[in-house]
Amino acid sequence: MATLDSIAQLLISAVIAQTSVTAFVTNPLRRTEKLTAGQTLGASMPVVAGFVSDSNTNYPVGEYSIAVLHRLSDPSDEETYREGAMATDQAVLMDPSFWRVAGIKRVIEVPEMDRPERIGNIIEYTVSVQLAIVP
Amino acid sequence: MSVAGDIVTAVLADISTAIAGVTTSKEAVSITELRGEDFPHAMVLQTDYEAEILEWSQERRTWTISGTIVQEGGTREDMQTKLENIGAQVAADSTLGGTVDRSTFASSLSHSHTDSPHLFGVFVVQAEKVV
Numbered sequence: 001m002a003t004l005d006s007i008a009q010l011l012i013s014a015v016i017a018q019t020s021v022t023a024f025v026t027n028p029l030r031r032t033e034k035l036t037a038g039q040t041l042g043a044s045m046p047v048v049a050g051f052v053s054d055s056n057t058n059y060p061v062g063e064y065s066i067a068v069l070h071r072l073s074d075p076s077d078e079e080t081y082r083e084g085a086m087a088t089d090q091a092v093l094m095d096p097s098f099w100r101v102a103g104i105k106r107v108i109e110v111p112e113m114d115r116p117e118r119i120g121n122i123i124e125y126t127v128s129v130q131l132a133i134v135p
Numbered sequence: 136m137s138v139a140g141d142i143v144t145a146v147l148a149d150i151s152t153a154i155a156g157v158t159t160s161k162e163a164v165s166i167t168e169l170r171g172e173d174f175p176h177a178m179v180l181q182t183d184y185e186a187e188i189l190e191w192s193q194e195r196r197t198w199t200i201s202g203t204i205v206q207e208g209g210t211r212e213d214m215q216t217k218l219e220n221i222g223a224q225v226a227a228d229s230t231l232g233g234t235v236d237r238s239t240f241a242s243s244l245s246h247s248h249t250d251s252p253h254l255f256g257v258f259v260v261q262a263e264k265v266v
Binding site for chain 2: 069071
């Protein structure tokens with residue numbers, strides 16, 4: 001049986017397999033982990049968003065937000081990263097089919113991405129999507 | 136040497152490149168101690184440091200180095216040219232020899248007493264590094 005967390009784990013594995021993200025941070029809310037130069041990490045924040053009905057079945061809806069964090073090797077590397085790995089990763093994450101992992105009934109809200117933000121040497125952006133989970 | 140020391144050394148090196156025949160001091164000296172051949176002379180008066188904690192255990196470190204250039208005789212235009220040359224040199228060496236991520240330069244001509252044979256230029260270099 002698929003749960004919010006089991007889907008989150010599948011998505012984490014898919015992100016690591018198909019993007020430049022190499023691992024996920026353990027505590028995305030505290031933001032205290034140290035990223036090494038050139039490293040790209042993910043932060044996963046799933047929340048229950050309600051239910052959707054389809055043919056007499058209620059499907060739980062999960063809102064999944066994946067934050068991608070990249071620490072520049074050098075402050076001047078921003079353009080290279082934005083035009084290279086970041087653009088490639090975003091193309092993967094913005095494709096609705098990426099999110100249809102096992103246990104997903106359908107994509108309720110297509111992926112949305114916020115504007116990438118740079119704080120210090122770390123560039124961060126978040127992709128959010130709403131998925132109906134097969135109970 | 137400390138990072139601040141490396142930055143001061145790099146700033147003085149840029150000043151030496153920008154102004155022919157300049158002598159430099161890493162601390163304030165009285166112009167009465169300077170001999171005629173020491174002019175023009177650049178000295179560092181003050182170095183300030185502050186650090187700001189950013190997200191994901193980053194730290195933005197900022198150094199502010201201020202100093203003065205003294206010339207004996209000459210015109211205010213001469214001093215203005217010297218300051219502009221230093222600004223151009225720091226802009227070309229914005230990482231200050233690789234010691235920081237980036238730096239900015241500002242300067243002004245100081246008011247001199249009309250009887251004084253010395254002209255003073257004031258400069259400030261702000262250098263930043265994220266670690």
